[in-house]
Amino acid sequence: MSTAVDMPRFVRARQVEALPPPNLARGPIAWVRENLFSGPFNTILTLVVFFLLYVSVPPLMKFLFIDAVWTGTDRAACRADTGGSESGACWAFIWDKLNYFIYGSYTISERWRVNIFFILLAVGVVWLLWLKAPRRDLGAVYFFWVFPVVSYVLLTGGNESFSGRFWIGFAIFGALVIALFAFVAALLKASLRPALILGGGIVAVIGITLALVDLDFGLAHVPTSLWGGVLVTLLVATVGIVVSLPFGIVLALGRRSKLPIVRMAAVIFIEFVRGVPLITVLIMANTMLPLFLPGDMTVDRLLRPLIGTALFASAYMAEVVRGGLQAMPKGQYEGAMSLGLNYPQMMSLIILPQALRIVIPGIVNTFIGLFKDTSLVAIVGIFDLVKTIEASRIDPAWAAPTIGITGYAFAALFYFVFCFGMSRYSLGVERRLAAGQKR
Amino acid sequence: MKKALVSIAFGLTASLFATGASAQATLNSVKQKGFLTCGSNTGLAGFGQPDAQGSWTGLDVDLCRAIAAAIFDDPTKVRYIPLAAKDRFTALQSGEVDVLSRNSTATMSRDTQLGLDFPVINYFDGQGFMVRKKLGVSSAKELNGASICTQQGTTTELNLADYFRANNMKYEVVAFATSDETFKAYDAGRCDAFTTDASGLYAERLRASAPDDHIVLPEIISKEPLGPAVRHGDSNWGDIVRWTHMAMLNAEELGVTKANVDQMKTSDNPEIKRLLGTEGKFGEAIGLPNDWAVRVIKHVGNYAESFEKNVGEGSRLKIKRGQNALWTKGGLQYGIPVR
Numbered sequence: 001m002s003t004a005v006d007m008p009r010f011v012r013a014r015q016v017e018a019l020p021p022p023n024l025a026r027g028p029i030a031w032v033r034e035n036l037f038s039g040p041f042n043t044i045l046t047l048v049v050f051f052l053l054y055v056s057v058p059p060l061m062k063f064l065f066i067d068a069v070w071t072g073t074d075r076a077a078c079r080a081d082t083g084g085s086e087s088g089a090c091w092a093f094i095w096d097k098l099n100y101f102i103y104g105s106y107t108i109s110e111r112w113r114v115n116i117f118f119i120l121l122a123v124g125v126v127w128l129l130w131l132k133a134p135r136r137d138l139g140a141v142y143f144f145w146v147f148p149v150v151s152y153v154l155l156t157g158g159n160e161s162f163s164g165r166f167w168i169g170f171a172i173f174g175a176l177v178i179a180l181f182a183f184v185a186a187l188l189k190a191s192l193r194p195a196l197i198l199g200g201g202i203v204a205v206i207g208i209t210l211a212l213v214d215l216d217f218g219l220a221h222v223p224t225s226l227w228g229g230v231l232v233t234l235l236v237a238t239v240g241i242v243v244s245l246p247f248g249i250v251l252a253l254g255r256r257s258k259l260p261i262v263r264m265a266a267v268i269f270i271e272f273v274r275g276v277p278l279i280t281v282l283i284m285a286n287t288m289l290p291l292f293l294p295g296d297m298t299v300d301r302l303l304r305p306l307i308g309t310a311l312f313a314s315a316y317m318a319e320v321v322r323g324g325l326q327a328m329p330k331g332q333y334e335g336a337m338s339l340g341l342n343y344p345q346m347m348s349l350i351i352l353p354q355a356l357r358i359v360i361p362g363i364v365n366t367f368i369g370l371f372k373d374t375s376l377v378a379i380v381g382i383f384d385l386v387k388t389i390e391a392s393r394i395d396p397a398w399a400a401p402t403i404g405i406t407g408y409a410f411a412a413l414f415y416f417v418f419c420f421g422m423s424r425y426s427l428g429v430e431r432r433l434a435a436g437q438k439r
Numbered sequence: 440m441k442k443a444l445v446s447i448a449f450g451l452t453a454s455l456f457a458t459g460a461s462a463q464a465t466l467n468s469v470k471q472k473g474f475l476t477c478g479s480n481t482g483l484a485g486f487g488q489p490d491a492q493g494s495w496t497g498l499d500v501d502l503c504r505a506i507a508a509a510i511f512d513d514p515t516k517v518r519y520i521p522l523a524a525k526d527r528f529t530a531l532q533s534g535e536v537d538v539l540s541r542n543s544t545a546t547m548s549r550d551t552q553l554g555l556d557f558p559v560i561n562y563f564d565g566q567g568f569m570v571r572k573k574l575g576v577s578s579a580k581e582l583n584g585a586s587i588c589t590q591q592g593t594t595t596e597l598n599l600a601d602y603f604r605a606n607n608m609k610y611e612v613v614a615f616a617t618s619d620e621t622f623k624a625y626d627a628g629r630c631d632a633f634t635t636d637a638s639g640l641y642a643e644r645l646r647a648s649a650p651d652d653h654i655v656l657p658e659i660i661s662k663e664p665l666g667p668a669v670r671h672g673d674s675n676w677g678d679i680v681r682w683t684h685m686a687m688l689n690a691e692e693l694g695v696t697k698a699n700v701d702q703m704k705t706s707d708n709p710e711i712k713r714l715l716g717t718e719g720k721f722g723e724a725i726g727l728p729n730d731w732a733v734r735v736i737k738h739v740g741n742y743a744e745s746f747e748k749n750v751g752e753g754s755r756l757k758i759k760r761g762q763n764a765l766w767t768k769g770g771l772q773y774g775i776p777v778r
Binding site: 075079080081086096097099100104105106223225226228283286287288290291293298301379380381383387388390391392393395396397399400401404 | 523
């Protein structure tokens, strides 16, 4: 006898709706538990960090923004004894001196030229760095040739008035360069035409550059001793960055070269420059160099630290790039050679693209370091941003307890914006170039 | 001082390379360039500092403007090269600047070993003291037992020790690395007195939280004669610098000012006549036109006008004339007669 109850058969036709995870395992609470309080050690760390933030951030915000003085014409606004407030930053001071911080002593009626320089610089940077920008090849020509020449003419006024003898000398130099190219082409049994075009092109570029610098555009001459502020800071940084990368790559390749003279030259340069502090290089350039030059020969006071910082950054860049070259497996070199590539082709097509990608963090690190090091030119009497702030800080019209701190806060903000920008951009580039290696 | 040693070392190197300057070499090169290059301070309140527009102002800057006015009849024909203390003398020796006007103390070693000349002293400075008014002290001699804020490793510290030992007084030094820190400590009440160069005392006092609570004591315990420097060997150029300053002093003494200089030309006073070039050929003797002093006074003013505008009552520093008053008023500024 069957005791089975005749039950209706049940087959589940659709899946049970999953229950939401328990409240403690989802949403912000879970995130906090997992990321901030996942264990006793992390809990302590979190609490310590929160305490530090609590101690530092509110007073900072209070000083920089809430209690800050935004308007005023002189020290009275930022002093307690004259009815002002001195518990917060004195932004009125920055506002009053802003033109000086940006242009230094640059002739007032000519400051539009500096503004155009800033715009041209921004255009060049965006053109080169924004990946979707059209015709980035033209952008490179613009940034590395048109922009420097135009900036030089704009900022100094151009009109160098080269003598006739100079141009005769240049013509001879041009003929020699073209002849050299032709000679090399003949020596390598290559066709003559591209060699002549290349040689002629180089001579033409140099010639046009010199002619533009020579031409009188009717711009008043502004001596570099008047330049200052943000203008000088950006100028030194840009020249350093633009010169140091190519020069550093050449030095790195030179150091790994099999030709002893090239290698020795590169090693001596790198080790010598890396072996001395930047301050020494700057003081050498600005204090000692004039003593060794003949009396009537002077190198511009701004040009000297400009060259000094560029060479200095190049030596560091060379070692960074060499690190990338060392990291390349030997197989890459052998593979390139087995394809029949010659040395320039191997380097430019196979090795450098990979090596440079590896060292992007190092390169950007050097750039950021260089950008901040530009403030060292102040010690040789060049009025970069920091120096203009220091010179304004002592102005009796603005003598107040908070002036110094406000000035340096402004400088910190400026440097932070630029360095943080560089850092974020490099992270983007790294991500893009490492797409093939993501795990 | 270490800095001094370094500059002496640089100077010795420099003198090896220095070339003998011929007569009027600097004046000719300045005229040829069309402007004067003036080594200025990188920023010292009242003496040489850029304003909000970036143009240079101050007592030392005025001297450069006056020299340019004497040569070109245009005080703007100056190119300022701000020089740090380290490279100021080499910049002068190497010919980068024509005159160094950045409150440099004239000393024997600088005059003799560095290949420099100090044609004139345009500001007599010296170390002084600042105290709180409520301390009730009116002389440095009453500072026995006081604690004194000063900057570490400077001659200031040494002068202080000398002064207190000489006067048989006790004191306690509270030293700091930078002048900023030193003053902050004094302002916060860490010590009874604050000491540095007198011109600096006035500038620092402005930064105090209540400037009127502090007074600068009358005693000056060290000698810091500040003046322009030129290269040794071009006496004519030194003469021009000296007589530019002397013209400003004599003008003050004779009552010639920026405003009345044109009327003064018709004055009957022979001293004024000689100064303003209506009698004699004193300008030609230094390679300038005879009305060089008129140009200086018209564009820059006499010494009193320049002093009051930059560091005196007309400025925020409010430095008293003190040692820098004319000799007729008990000071040290003595205009050599134009004769």
